[in-house]
Amino acid sequence: MATVRFGVVGCGRIGKLHINNLINNVPGAEVIAAADPMLDKSGAREWLAERNITNVSTDYMDVINNPDVDAVMVCSSTDTHSIISLAAVKAGKHVFCEKPVDYDVDKIKAVMAAVDEAGVKFQVGFNRRFDHNHKAVADAVKDGSIGDPHIIIVSSRDPEPPPASYVAVSGGIFYDMMIHDFDMVRYVSGSEVVEVSAVGSCLVNPNLQEESGIPDVDTAVVTMKLANGAIAVINNSRQAVYGYDQRVEVFGSKGMASDGNDLVNTATVMTVDGAVSQKPLWFFLERYNTAFVEQVKCFVDSIVNDKPVVVGAVDGLKPVLIAAAATESCRNGGVYVKVAE
């Protein structure tokens, strides 16, 4: 198999995760260049050197212009995703872009147009589609095991809330957290979201709105009408004290497919006080550990064997459109809002 040579832009937590995976866990991939504006201040240069990545820069264009780079992995700060993606695509590179591509619909569409024109592979980092549990649910829907989907329920709760300062710039819960779940609804239903109704409250942190300066919520329920007639519901909480709670259920005309959390271990201790078993894995790095690898393997496969990507630019666009509708609905008491096309 040909080797895909990666240049990585952004060497923070997610960038390092991807680099380690590319080196150790993704056959046919190699990291030959990296860029990060904080290369020296953050210690990234040294970290990269330990992995024999010495072609490094503070300027991402050095990665993009590197003729030996086949694919650019965009792991920079969220507000730069679309800019860097666009530049890389225009330079003829395949791009793996962390989600979200952008919160601005026009900027995503600009990337989509450039991808079409350049004929490169462009994959968005919706890692949960590659989770062994969710994928098994989606597969059961796809292969017809449960018939036509009627009701979809996504429960998605973080173990601890981000700082209010993060929320202030993230666009709020529908953009920074539920965006994954909007993608999940599309993924497991195989259909598009037509209308959404969102309600929410500040139950985890009653002062969230003052602290973040935006009319956000930390507990939210969104109901969706899908194009295929099914109804989907997502519930989000910023804080499940027992850990990362990630479950999907699809109920249909022939049955139900559902999954549970991966637990810390399978042991149970049963005493006079009852049976105590384990909590879910703590957060996304633990739970989606292998999903992070799988998605990149899949991207490499798309490049090497010239297959369509599993999660394309349009999959980056749709959840943003849904998030916009949900945000509007929530700020208007839950009225149904049509999702833009």
Place this chain on the structure above:
Amino acid sequence: MATVRFGVVGCGRIGKLHINNLINNVPGAEVIAAADPMLDKSGAREWLAERNITNVSTDYMDVINNPDVDAVMVCSSTDTHSIISLAAVKAGKHVFCEKPVDYDVDKIKAVMAAVDEAGVKFQVGFNRRFDHNHKAVADAVKDGSIGDPHIIIVSSRDPEPPPASYVAVSGGIFYDMMIHDFDMVRYVSGSEVVEVSAVGSCLVNPNLQEESGIPDVDTAVVTMKLANGAIAVINNSRQAVYGYDQRVEVFGSKGMASDGNDLVNTATVMTVDGAVSQKPLWFFLERYNTAFVEQVKCFVDSIVNDKPVVVGAVDGLKPVLIAAAATESCRNGGVYVKVAE
């Protein structure tokens, strides 16, 4: 303990169920009289005679006017519940009334007023509050184990749809089916429903509306804002092919309480094709078998020990008010509708 002497009005399926339970499974209860308009045509007279119940009539007033009767159990057709209850209460009898008390709010309020005046015990047959699983969830909320409730999810699906002719007179899914779930939300949350948004489709039977002659749905999702700030979601389907699916989940500031279905048995067969385990018990007679007994035991206890009933007339009223709001919301595309007080 004093014995409570019951007169039963209505000897159809539910009436017979209650009579058998009163005789065999409820200590301190006795059935001394019964009435049913179809006493002879239906074979009820003979069925009752086999159980030594010979004081029988086609006129329910004979039961109500019987001075030896302490408590009347109203198991007649739905449209007569409030009339018979009212008469029995006015005659100074304790009343156990199958749900719904009525679909007409004024008629329920008339019963409530009469109960207050007569000072008798009046219990509504929301049997699910006495289910061992749901009760354990409610208890975990009440005892503070999971902190303040934030999100409540009730999944409630029947194994097979009723005939369209039933739907035509039942008032539709929010009145004849989800009414139990509205009660469940109030029960496990310990709070009141303030506003509801309902969406639904005819996914089980696309011809339901023509066949039933009412604008009903067979798949529905209702979102509720509760007085305590929590958000509740109910999903209903008229047909879960794998059996009666009855699950409740309450997520709160300190954790989550949830239950699962009772299964046909606990056996698992694991082969190269995977691990096959059992389906839920088929329908309410199997699943809520012991709950039917427990609720009547509790009613008898209220009478004998002069305790407040666990499920009173107001608990019969509130779900009807929520059902009215849900029906209105569903017919208006899911707009939020305030629940009347």
Place this chain on the structure above:
Amino acid sequence: MATVRFGVVGCGRIGKLHINNLINNVPGAEVIAAADPMLDKSGAREWLAERNITNVSTDYMDVINNPDVDAVMVCSSTDTHSIISLAAVKAGKHVFCEKPVDYDVDKIKAVMAAVDEAGVKFQVGFNRRFDHNHKAVADAVKDGSIGDPHIIIVSSRDPEPPPASYVAVSGGIFYDMMIHDFDMVRYVSGSEVVEVSAVGSCLVNPNLQEESGIPDVDTAVVTMKLANGAIAVINNSRQAVYGYDQRVEVFGSKGMASDGNDLVNTATVMTVDGAVSQKPLWFFLERYNTAFVEQVKCFVDSIVNDKPVVVGAVDGLKPVLIAAAATESCRNGGVYVKVAE
């Protein structure tokens, strides 16, 4: 369907259980007579009268000689089972005999011979064969789902130990407790036990041997070689503090069938401290509640429709032979002992 008229001998706890079941839960059965030596001292006469059973006596021969009695249910003290069974069989009555028929092999064989001669139905009360969970495991073996059985594991633990005085006369753990499990091994394997090795200790009550006066143990593991080549293991404890632990696993050439305990309820409470779920139902009256009914329904069916009984006299004999071998093995350090035929 013809009605089977029962006479019950022995009105202690198990006798009453059967009488209630015959009256309320077994269609086609009727209790018309009863006998108990302690009829008046124990309050049994009054208890029976409340159930309209007034043909009562302190002499079991009155039941056996009653020409209206079709079937005798033997619920007397263990040491009288075979005597009363023999008399009833000789009088031409069908007999349902609580286990064990006897601990004396010759006495059981005498009953077997009499049954053959009289041509009546004789069923032994091995209720666990009628448990919904164990039956599903046995059915999976019978229908070939798991192929040829290779390894059988029966875990059977009581919630609390009987008094040492009971053990003193019961014959010890292999006779009064594991006898059910020997039957279970035969039931789920469809094969016979050829040789046994038993080890045990007094871990629950270190003073058991002094207190009971017999060389018994309260924790025991028995390994068995079966005629079909499979190996079976039973483990018993007199005290599982978390409740009655009753599980069966059959591993075979094509897979594994296993069951779990029925739990108090299905609720789980998940907090920072883990997920707490329920314990097993406390003891046999709860766990085998429906099995007690099923076995008698089956017995009635055998009589009414002249079918072979599901658990015959030979099924009463075999476990006693295995218990004898296990007792001998345990007292000799675990040496393998052949089971007599």
Place this chain on the structure above:
Amino acid sequence: MATVRFGVVGCGRIGKLHINNLINNVPGAEVIAAADPMLDKSGAREWLAERNITNVSTDYMDVINNPDVDAVMVCSSTDTHSIISLAAVKAGKHVFCEKPVDYDVDKIKAVMAAVDEAGVKFQVGFNRRFDHNHKAVADAVKDGSIGDPHIIIVSSRDPEPPPASYVAVSGGIFYDMMIHDFDMVRYVSGSEVVEVSAVGSCLVNPNLQEESGIPDVDTAVVTMKLANGAIAVINNSRQAVYGYDQRVEVFGSKGMASDGNDLVNTATVMTVDGAVSQKPLWFFLERYNTAFVEQVKCFVDSIVNDKPVVVGAVDGLKPVLIAAAATESCRNGGVYVKVAE
């Protein structure tokens, strides 16, 4: 933290697994040398070069004599484990030795003596002690949660049998397979095995004895009396068609700790045919994936922080003594055999 420089002897499947883990997953470890007699024929030289391991040899003494090597990892063929370990220990190297150290008790004792004299760390590769599930069971025993252990049950079944040629030289099921389970019994019980009784059959492959040329079995049950009075049972099968079945249960005076298999995923599909869920992970590379890493992390920690190893040479010796006793017992019809000290 100081870096531990490893030299690896034996670059077959397990050697490569350890090398990859040392490079990628064990902080504070480095691989600086390797040896394998088939260095060139097997392609190992090239494989090592890709990982920048160029100090390689066909002679393991080159690794042992390398002054830069702190620790030797012995992954060579089983019959060379003790020889290479002994040489490495005598050269003052810390040693991580794959199990078994040897099947010859004297050779293991020679290693133990050398380790004592040299004062180096010596760890045996009983990886299952580091499995997240089994460790949680062992921890529950250690911390007193379940009181004194009374009954221990280890179920351990491989997905497919090894070739008869492997069995011919492995010493048979008690040496090559159950040896892990003997260690598990010691690990979770915290006690020593005093006597064993073993029975077995050739149920997976009826021709196993002819094919392997040794009186081996492929289905075995071993019962053990432990020094603390508890009774342990292990069951092994060479072929569980549904995958690697690895479960441990410890029942004690205050409760029970048990674990289940890690499954392929947590999804369940429920239809009219029942609920289908997943099989266990296929084999040890999948199931004990993280355990392989954890044990080496622990070894590195022992070296760097001069702590006692968790699994020492004596832990390599004891299971071999038990395997010898089990083999003898099995060949003598299950008679109890004392384990040598």
